Amino acid sequence: MGKYTENRPVIAMDFAGMDEVKSFLSKFEIDEQLYLKVGMELFYAAGPDIVKYMKSLGHDVFLDLKLHDIPNTVKSAMKVIRHLGVDLTNVHAAGGVEMMSEALDGLAGTTQLIAVTQLTSTSEQQMHDFQNIQSSLTDSVIHYAKKTQEAGLAGVVCSAQEVAMIKQATTSEFICLTPGIRPLGAAVGDQKRVMTPSQARAIGSDFIVVGRPITQASEPVSAYQKIRKEWASL
Numbered sequence: 554m555g556k557y558t559e560n561r562p563v564i565a566m567d568f569a570g571m572d573e574v575k576s577f578l579s580k581f582e583i584d585e586q587l588y589l590k591v592g593m594e595l596f597y598a599a600g601p602d603i604v605k606y607m608k609s610l611g612h613d614v615f616l617d618l619k620l621h622d623i624p625n626t627v628k629s630a631m632k633v634i635r636h637l638g639v640d641l642t643n644v645h646a647a648g649g650v651e652m653m654s655e656a657l658d659g660l661a662g663t664t665q666l667i668a669v670t671q672l673t674s675t676s677e678q679q680m681h682d683f684q685n686i687q688s689s690l691t692d693s694v695i696h697y698a699k700k701t702q703e704a705g706l707a708g709v710v711c712s713a714q715e716v717a718m719i720k721q722a723t724t725s726e727f728i729c730l731t732p733g734i735r736p737l738g739a740a741v742g743d744q745k746r747v748m749t750p751s752q753a754r755a756i757g758s759d760f761i762v763v764g765r766p767i768t769q770a771s772e773p774v775s776a777y778q779k780i781r782k783e784w785a786s787l
């Protein structure tokens with residue numbers, strides 16, 4: 554277990570707006586503190602108010618906007634994000650070391666920052682054909698992880714399949730947040746590099762992000778509790 558290992562699965566709140574969020578959260582006990590991820594769909598629909606609402610209920614928030622632009626623009630955006638009071642946010646490592654360190658500057662120490670390496674929806678074949686990167690996918694992820702560390706960020710977003718090698722190439726404290734988590738038998742959908750919650754824990758992931766297996770379940774609370782138990786049981 555790493556220094557920053559989080560015992561709650563982070564729930565990807567990929568909903569269309571505030572009403573859907575309220576309806577989902579109302580299913581949980583009022584005092585259950587969750588770790589929620591606000592992604593592009595929800596943030597573009599509901600704006601900063603959605604973050605304020607979640608924080609007012611006592612939840613932790615990962616703002617997943619995957620910034621990727623010129624260094625100055627990303628820094629300016631981070632100066633705005635730092636006032637939202639989120640616990641974690643991200644950029645794309647492909648934006649470069651200068652962009653990542655400017656992002657860090659913009660946050661001024663208020664929020665932990667991590668960088669996406671290769672999306673969990675990308676296969677090695679797609680990376681070769683589309684991005685024209687001819688190394689193995691693992692090598693590409695490790696390359697981005699090292700550059701992310703060089704820029705001074707706290708860690709990366711990767712698939713659980715790469716965690717052991719990233720920790721080896723960086724440090725055991727370098728955060729590996731892993732989406733692409735599927736309990737046995739769950740629909741994989743558009744994800745390509747997947748692992749189960751217990752496999753992710755065993756291999757050293759610090760955070761798992763789980764969306765549809767919870768949000769689309771017929772009983773979301775019991776799906777969440779089951780995944781939480783599997784993730785935290787080792």
Ligand SMILES: O=C(O)c1cc(=O)[nH]c(=O)n1[C@@H]1O[C@H](COP(=O)(O)O)[C@@H](O)[C@H]1O
Pocket residue numbers: 565566567592617619643669671672673674710711732733734742744762763764765766
């Ligand atoms: O940064 C992310 O959170 C992210 C990175 C990545 O490589 N893959 C990935 O799936 N995600 C996010 O993690 C969530 C996964 O959702 P499910 O596939 O429904 O479990 C989505 O909200 C994605 O936007």
